[in-house]
Amino acid sequence: MVGSPFVNLVIISHSAQLAEGVREIAQQMAGDDVLIAAVGGLCIDQGDTVLGTDPLRIAAAVRSLWTPAGVLLLVDMGSAVLSAEEALALLPAEQQPRCLISNAPLVEGAIVAAVEASLGNSLAQVNAAAEAAATLRKV
């Protein structure tokens, strides 16, 4: 949705099921205005998917919902960060500055980011709120 005033989200996990589950909950939080894509797993021969992250698929996901308002990438851990960085390098130069890899925890960060994005907040605001989730006690 090019031109959307809302920040969109990409959920990146080593597990396709985990990414999809986080996307499901985040989408319920965000409503219809915020686009959220889930990318997880690594395709190997004959369409089998193993745990891992694929820069090409991440790049495709970011491209599919890129908007000037920005795209926040939420990652689970480790090489997901590297893959996300590689994916951003594959984007057109003019799109890269409006994409941000978040340091937020995946589940809580996605929920917060979804709500904040649905309020029409900026990419920096959405990311700051999501990253703040890392310090919040649950019990």
Place this chain on the structure above:
Amino acid sequence: MIALRCNDLCVRAVMERYPGLEEGETAVITINHPLGLHLRIGKEVVQVAGRFQATLTAQNLTRPSPVVDARSILQLMQLQARHGHAIQVVALGPDAHSAVDALRQLLESPALPLDTPATNPSAGAGDARPS
């Protein structure tokens, strides 16, 4: 529900004497939704709170909880508020009364339109579910 309104003449006089003081309202609201203050209602609270200038905090009086910012979905989850729990809401700011009224309306409602199954239009090209 107990509501203490700071709009009597005495309070007005104090506020005029000390211009730095803000208008405020506090209310104790009982959660009426069968599922309690769960994620989706929390989202509604954040959205409603965002429509007002007043700062809005909430605390669960039934189960010990911190005082949380009503504009933070995760902080609202810290309330662990179930059906029947009493939540103290404090609003400070020029539209504090309206803000508390709006939150009361939301939290005392037994159901939300959102409780119907959510539509999900945007899985998009990035959906990596294995085929």
